[in-house]
Amino acid sequence: xxxxxxxxxxxxxxxxxxxxxxxxxxxxxxxxxxxxxxxxxxxxxxxxxxxxxxxxxxxxxxxxxxxxxxxxxxxxxxxxxxxxxxxxxxxxxxxxxxxxxxxxxxxxxxxxxxxxxxxxxxxxxxxxxxxxxxxxxxxxxxxxxxxxxxxxxxxxxxxxxxxxxxxxxxxxxxxxxxxxxxxxxxxxxxxxxxxxxxxxxxxxxxxxxxxxxxxxxxxxxxxxxxxxxxx
Numbered sequence: 001x002x003x004x005x006x007x008x009x010x011x012x013x014x015x016x017x018x019x020x021x022x023x024x025x026x027x028x029x030x031x032x033x034x035x036x037x038x039x040x041x042x043x044x045x046x047x048x049x050x051x052x053x054x055x056x057x058x059x060x061x062x063x064x065x066x067x068x069x070x071x072x073x074x075x076x077x078x079x080x081x082x083x084x085x086x087x088x089x090x091x092x093x094x095x096x097x098x099x100x101x102x103x104x105x106x107x108x109x110x111x112x113x114x115x116x117x118x119x120x121x122x123x124x125x126x127x128x129x130x131x132x133x134x135x136x137x138x139x140x141x142x143x144x145x146x147x148x149x150x151x152x153x154x155x156x157x158x159x160x161x162x163x164x165x166x167x168x169x170x171x172x173x174x175x176x177x178x179x180x181x182x183x184x185x186x187x188x189x190x191x192x193x194x195x196x197x198x199x200x201x202x203x204x205x206x207x208x209x210x211x212x213x214x215x216x217x218x219x220x221x222x223x224x225x226x227x228x229x230x231x
Contacts, residue, residue, distance in 0.1 A: 014226035018192065021149035021166040026080075027190050027220055027227045030072060031200040033168065034080050038148070041076055044088040044170025044199035049102045049129070066102050068204045070109045077116065085116060088170040088199060089123020089143070089154025091132060103133060110136050121145050123154035123171060156198045167196035174198050175208030176219050176230060186210065187221040189230075 014029040026034040033042040046069055076082065118138040120126065132138050143158055144151035149165055156169035176189040188200035188208060194216050201208065213219055219231040 014223075016220060016227040016229070020192075020197065023149060027222075028076065029222045029224055029226050030076055031188050031202050031222055032076055033190075033197075033199060034076075034082065036080075039081060039083040041073075041080065041082045041085045042088060042152075042168055042199065043073070043085060043202045044154075045090045045123075045173055045201035045203055046087060047090050047201070047203040048092050048106065065204045066105045069202070070105065072202070072204075074109075074113075077113070083115075083117065084119070086119045086121065086147075086152060087138075088121050088152060088168060089126060090170065091120050091123075091126055091138075092129035107133070107135055119145075121152050121154055153196075156196050168199065169196055170199050170201065172198050172211065173201040173208045174211045175200070176221050177210050178221070178230065187223065189222065190220040190227070192218045192220065 015026045015034070018025050018027060024036055026036065028034055032044075034040070035042065048066055048069060073085070077085070114137075118136070120132065120138050120140050121143050122131075122140060123143075131140055141152075143153040143155065144164055144167065145153075146165055151165035151167045153167050153169040155171050156167060158167070158169070172191075174189050174191050175186045178185045178187060186208060189211070190200060191198040191211060191213065193214065198211075200222065213231055217231075218229060220227050221230050
């Protein structure tokens with residue numbers, strides 16, 4: 001499969017439109033992908049409850065990351081008119097994510113967004129944390145999950161048979177290092193190859209892994225305000 005950039009108007013401030021597997025996909029500066037034809041947001045590695053998991057181990061980390069993640073989702077849903085959201089794994093970080101405060105915030109959000117269709121492609125953290133509360137109304141699937149020309153995955157290196165589709169994946173939390181002689185900047189990035197795209201981690205307090213592009217990869221970084229092709 002091949003990808004090509006295209007120019008569009010009205011795609012949202014700072015977003016970048018790619019033609020992938022015959023579909024227009026918008027790379028969003030908020031570290032997500034929007035599929036206009038399906039009115040779908042694709043989110044990787046939100047890691048609800050990660051801060052709570054650290055606090056449960058006695059590590060003093062900031063509170064409010066769940067609210068921050070939910071506010072980020074709300075902003076994108078409203079900006080693009082999304083009717084469905086697919087999470088590419090690691091929805092919950094650990095069993096501590098089932099803590100009452102975290103669950104209460106998520107359930108209150110779901111009550112406000114009751115008409116939104118939610119799907120979770122289970123990732124490695126989800127297997128350890130357990131499935132989200134049934135009251136959240138999330139459809140649970142295993143990878144690879146076929147949808148149109150795409151294979152929705154958590155792991156980008158998942159072995160898939162011929163014709164399985166262009167993979168949209170997470171797991172890596174990719175960042176790209178822009179360096180000069182005097183300074184360096186780590187920016188979340190989308191890694192777009194011939195057969196798969198790796199999305200940056202959407203969640204706050206999730207960190208990032210500096211990647212080395214493979215042959216044929218194109219790197220699109222997010223400054224937080226716009227998406228730029230750097231390689």
